[in-house]
Amino acid sequence: MASPWATPEELRLHLKLPTIDADQAARKIAEAETTIRGALEQVIDAVVGDEVALVGNGRSIINLPEMPVTSVTSVTEDGTLLVKGTDYRVNRHGILTRLCGCWPIDVDVDVVYDHGYAEVPAIVKQVCLQVAGRGYVRTSTALAAESLGDRSVTYDKDRTGENLSDYERRLLARYARGNESR
Structure with missing residues (x-):
């Protein structure tokens, strides 16, 4: 901490x-x-390189569990690396949006990101x-x-x-x- x-x-x-x-x-x-x-x-405290394993929900958004999000290093969907701006976008409130459709149901979505307050x-x-x-x-x-x-x-x-x-x-x-x- x-x-x-x-x-x-x-x-x-x-x-x-x-x-x-x-x-x-x-x-x-x-x-x-x-x-x-x-x-x-x-x-609350700043964390760099936090890894979180989420599950697709059939919707276009998934909420990251910690905020504020300060940076996203990578997002993978079922092992495939996604491209920021093409496949997804994220805001500081932790809303991870799939730009091409929805997050497939029950598919692993792994995110490496920085969050918290300096x-x-x-x-x-x-x-x-x-x-x-x-x-x-x-x-x-x-x-x-x-x-x-x-x-x-x-x-x-x-x-x-x-x-x-x-x-x-x-x-x-x-x-x-x-x-x-x-």
């Missing part, structure tokens, strides 16, 4: 703390990145800091409720910062792909 989306110092400033445990902060930032990647089902978008970084910040300041046990008589303990995962809020999901929605691409 690429370098972290945020630094412990940026997390310290975000939380307005005088000092911060750099190791714990780095761990919380990495966990927040994992949470965001999982929610978006996207790598610099993580500011809103993604901001959400990362928010999620990491919640995880840093809240205890990992996330005790939501506790009773003394007959002992009852309730834990709440939302309180650890491990989940994205609905607001954060809306902020990140433009960086996610729909189910059709998977």
